[in-house]
Amino acid sequence: MRKPALSLSILLGAAILFGTSSFLWAQTPPISIDLKFDKHSFAPGEAVLVSVMVKNKSNTPLFISKGFQSRVYSPMKISLIDPEGRLLIARSREMHREFPDAPPLAFSVDKGETVVRVAPCELLPADFSGASKHDLRDYYDMKLPGAYKAKVQISAMVWAEKCCEGNNCDATKGSKLLLLESERITFSIIK
Numbered sequence: 001m002r003k004p005a006l007s008l009s010i011l012l013g014a015a016i017l018f019g020t021s022s023f024l025w026a027q028t029p030p031i032s033i034d035l036k037f038d039k040h041s042f043a044p045g046e047a048v049l050v051s052v053m054v055k056n057k058s059n060t061p062l063f064i065s066k067g068f069q070s071r072v073y074s075p076m077k078i079s080l081i082d083p084e085g086r087l088l089i090a091r092s093r094e095m096h097r098e099f100p101d102a103p104p105l106a107f108s109v110d111k112g113e114t115v116v117r118v119a120p121c122e123l124l125p126a127d128f129s130g131a132s133k134h135d136l137r138d139y140y141d142m143k144l145p146g147a148y149k150a151k152v153q154i155s156a157m158v159w160a161e162k163c164c165e166g167n168n169c170d171a172t173k174g175s176k177l178l179l180l181e182s183e184r185i186t187f188s189i190i191k
Helices: 002-018 020-027
Strands: 031-037 049-056 062-065 078-081 106-110 114-124 129-135 146-159 168-170 175-181 185-189
Touching: 031 146, 031 175, 031 185, 049 146, 114 146, 146 168
Parallel strands: none
Antiparallel strands: 031 049, 049 129, 062 114, 062 146, 078 146, 106 114, 114 168, 146 175, 146 185
């Protein structure tokens, strides 16, 4: 009789400690991300085609980090494990400099009195779905035969509607940082 009460109190304590909405979003984020391969096994040298698909599952529009809809869901965000259990590092054809994941958030004066941190945002339609298709061989050296494991991760900020005005959202109220990740998919390079 005491075990259900203890479990319920632990669950309620976690909800209060972490915030109810973030606790629920940690279990089921309103945006899904999936990987889909054209097939499960590939010959040496054959294109390893993968689609990265993103969908708003909430059935309501969401305020999200600016540029999310137009983002090309890059294979550079895929963690790829080779048959030896090593994480493969993506190579880029473009020269780039290392920068932090995101620039510092700007400050804005709210109604002439309060200074708040704001972040650029956009409205993500309730029916949004985006996809991009890539050949993983363009980004990763997959020389070993055997089973590879792939998973994609993308981060984004999402806000409650009441916290946003125009193209800026108050970063201190109603924002949630989501880490969107797919299930780990296994595919093979055959000899």
